[in-house]
Amino acid sequence: MGKSSRSSSRRRRSDDSESESSSEYDSESDISDSSPNRRSSKRRDRSSRRSSRRRESDYSESERGKKRKSSRDISEDEIAAYMAKKAQKKAMRVAKKLKSQTVAGYSNASNPFGDSNLNEKFVWKKKIERDVSQGAKLDDFSIKAEKKRQRERMAEIEKVKKRREERALEKAQHEEEMALLARERARAEFQDWEKKEEEFHFDQSKVRSEIRLREGRAKPIDILTKHLHGSEDLDIELNEPYMVFKGLTVREMEELRDDIKMHLDLDTETPTHVEYWKALLIVCDWELGEARRKDALDRAHVRGEEPPAELLAEERGLHSSIEVDVREYLQKKTYKELENIHSGVESQLRYGTAKVVEFWEVILKRIHIYKAMAFLKEYHTKMLRKHLQRLEEHPDIEDRYVATDALSPIPEEEAENDDTRAISPEVMVQEEAIEPEEEAGSFSPQLLHGDDDEDAIDPEEDRAALERRRLAALQEQQRRRQQAMASKPAPSEDNFEIKAMKVMGSMEEGDAVFGSGSEVNLDSEVYWWHDKYRPRKPKYFNRVHTGYEWNKYNQTHYDHDNPPPKIVQGYKFNIFYPDLVDKSKAPTYTIEKDGTSSETCIIRFHAGPPYEDIAFRIVNKEWEYSHKKGFKCTFERGILHVYFNFKRYRYRR
Template sequence: MSRSTVPSKRSADAQEAAWVADEDRFVLQQAKKKAAIRVKGGRAQPVDWLAVTLAVIDPERNPLDDEIDADDLDLSAPETVFEGLDDAQLAELGKAIDTYLTLESSKSNHEYWNMMKTICNDRRKTSSDGQNTARGVSSVAADLDKLLGPKSLEELEKLEKQIRAKLASNEPIDTDYWDHLLKSLLTYKARAKLRKVSESILDARSGGLRKQQAAEAMALKSRLEARLQTQSNTLSGETSQNHTGASDLDRHPLDPEPLLRLRSEDKSLPSMTSVEFAQSITEDRRRILKVGFVPHRKRPGENGSEPVAKRSRTDGGDSTQSAFDREVARGLGENEELFTQEEEVVTKNRAQWAQQYRPRKPKYFNRVSLGYEWNKYNQTHYDHDNPPPKVVQGYKFNIFYPDLVDKTKAPTYRIERENGRKRGQTFAPAGEDDTCLIRFVAGAPYEDIAFRIVDKEWDYSAKRERGFKSSFDKGILQLHFQFKKIYYRK
């Protein structure tokens, strides 16, 4: 009996350990997502910036789990996170770092948080030692900084081995001195590793920026060459009509007064005095010098809500494209297929905003779920080796609205049935399913879009395997649903 209980006990222990590991992994993932959300919302705590920085350099991370596009962030060097924090804030940061140390299972990520913990402890120690200058602490710290500060990471690692060997030997040495030197060396070693982390972030993002700028330069070159070619073709005609050109020049207004008038679309912009503007520039320069790298962003005018006369770009920006790419990268499930059966939308009245904005269809990436329906007929005529035809069991709609003018109003959807058919009524022949239109409606500058789907009763169950989801977040409308299963009693 004792022999039989030992394997079962081991199995139970292994299951419990696996469950605890899965729970820790889930808690860690949620903590990272919350940190990214706070960073995006401008509510970041110091530990949030450390977590986001790790997400950028973590080689094991899944890009599909990213809540924000790291290229859009003004990432600072990690050591600048500790600047300006008092002892209470450093203590709170230390506790938050301990939480990540407890949850992290990756060796490289654990080493990263150990570096942060070491630097945080050193900052706290430096803060407390600042009040003990009478005991000569500051002079000792200055001597250590002269000795260890200029050394590279490789030199510090070599010196660490020498100090550990000396402490392990039986030589008559000042143990307190060498212990103190070793502790200080570990702090400088963590700083050196952190500098390498900052350099890797800067190199990676600078390389991406160079590629982006090279592509933009080539595109600009092509446009300029095309424009110069067009101008050269019309140059001969213009030179033969100099008097006409002179008269045209006379008709152009030279009074700068219209340029000094404030346009209606600029009246809502914030205003500041010259002194405030100068202070803002000084603060921005100080921050940029510490950051070391500022990502390239689109100009404020380059958005989808800009009037037609001022827009020259196509649908979707970088954030939309990255979100669309994430959705495409998820691929198709085992029983899923792409769903692109878009239907023509009939609109009686043209939207009022169509005169100001260019109407356009939103991007989408939809899937249809297929499966077998084991009703009584299929159970009689088919088996698992010779299955029945697959039928539609649900849909996953992902519609992208990145440039809504009024972002406070979420897009909606509605079901439209033809020929006066009501919900629950069946007009289709035997063996076929009724269909209906699902129509997605949003505001400017997007047109309505519709798809033809099977008209069955939806399952609104909150069960995970049923997968009902209806949400609008980050410009993406997601509607995922399955049809209710019909159970046949024997």
């Protein structure tokens, strides 16, 4: 088709050139001829041109006929390929026109896809061929259509970005919530651990307190704990719990206050225990303040200085002359009476019916101290009654106690006739009221100080010193009594029948001895404790400690790359005895000679039934018995620990 059009155009150009040359030749010849000839020649030229045009039109019509004939021979596949190629070229032109430096905010250099040709638009030729073959229009590949698709893609990309940011935010919030939950869980576990640790230390403090009480070296907090719990194995305290503060120094009282505060925080077994420790804390704060005040006055007196004004200042509404009257008025009241007085004073001050407001305000400040003392006194009385009742129910308990002059037991006749009078708090108050009568010297004339430098005995100081001496004597007596109790052997089975007859009483009419020859033989049975107490070897977990010494010889012949041979330097033995029959006797060990070699010896451990002796062969060297050198020999919680190292000999010239 293209070749035929080109040949026809060449022919037209050759015909035109021939006609032009003939016309030029005729024009030149006409110049020489006349004008009529010239006109005739022009006519001939026109006719020749018309003929040539007719020939050209005929030729073009023949060419068009050929073209129509050739178009009928083109197949559909060729047309589809032509259209697809045209669509591809159009898509390539659109891609070049829409090329940009960044795509969705990403460039070739920085993008999360690792694509270095990101800004070059990809033309999917196969897809274009498929779309065209399926009837897609060429307008779908235009710039306008591509821009519309690009806007849709960008909108989708923005949605994806938004969803990604939302997921990231949700993930961060979830991680933060999980971290918060983990912290709360860790905090709760830590609080639980802390509480368990405090409970463990509290239990250990009670164990230490009981050990100190048994060994006769009790602290003030141990006496207060014994007042609260009581024990059949220990003596009962005859003095009220608040009497333990008498004679203590400021430092001892501060330590006692810390112990009371710890018991108040941890000993919450019953409300009575909490009230007991609260009352003791109130009394301790009062006694501590008075002790600090008195120490400050004593220091000022010793140094010859004037006491601070705040120490000499009297409380508003409470003169020193009526201090004794207030103390006697409140001290004789019971806890319920003090509660009524407290509520009455508060109501008077609230409604303004009190006549002397300052006085009752001070009474209101002091009454909580006497309420605490009254509570402790009543609780102590209750414990004394329980102890007396226990003695009456079990007379053999009296054999455990050793009577002393200061703490003589209550006669049985007086206990039977008037039990309440023997342990009532009023008797103790009367006894305390007798002491100031003997010491205060109220009937003697008042001492006139001729000189300010003269020394005189302060009645309050003398009374406190006397109370300290009495408390020291009482503690010494208790210590001796507990030592006597510890040294007293356990009652044997010889006097079992005597005690049984004492409890049952004398035989009456109709009574007979039962048991002699009346025992029934039972079938043999394997008990649950049979395997527990069968003879067996104890379990053990031992360790040998080896090493080498850098003495002169080893330093000469060896180095760190080639160390000297190791030698045994010590042993650690852990022998388990959880089921000892007699747990009052600790296991022991002995060293025996080894008959096979003089360089070794035998260490034998003996504990008693149900455990057999166990022995080990060890190196025969001299031991280090110093705790600083690692020696340890203890038996606690059913485990015998024997740790020791051998002596190291150092030679000197």
